[in-house]
Amino acid sequence: xxxxxxxxxxxxxxxxxxNIKAKHAFTGLRVTxxxxxxxxxxxxxxxxxxxxxxxxxxSIHRKVVExxxxxxxxxxxxxxxxxxxxxxxxxxx
Numbered sequence: 001x002x003x004x005x006x007x008x009x010x011x012x013x014x015x016x017x018x019n020i021k022a023k024h025a026f027t028g029l030r031v032t033x034x035x036x037x038x039x040x041x042x043x044x045x046x047x048x049x050x051x052x053x054x055x056x057x058x059s060i061h062r063k064v065v066e067x068x069x070x071x072x073x074x075x076x077x078x079x080x081x082x083x084x085x086x087x088x089x090x091x092x093x
Contacts, residue, residue, distance in 0.1 A: 003059040006033055010054035010078060023052035028081030033058045035072035
């Protein structure tokens with residue numbers, strides 16, 4: 001399978017103020033890369049886990065690329081350990 005990899009970093013905006021270590025804030029979190037074709041609904045294209053620093057890597061299939069351009073809107077969704085969506089962010093590659 002040919003794939004693209006999405007690398008990124010999550011940040012904890014209020015961990016320091018709340019006296020929470022970032023590694024504890026990211027424990028159990030995962031990220032999905034979801035794409036939306038022009039005429040469709042969001043479809044999960046890849047899943048990854050955040051490490052203790054909030055870094056993640058998610059591989060997605062190259063079929064989202066057509067003529068060298070991405071052909072679907074892309075979103076990164078951060079999920080809790082209980083699979084509740086925490087944050088949705090539109091991403092550009």
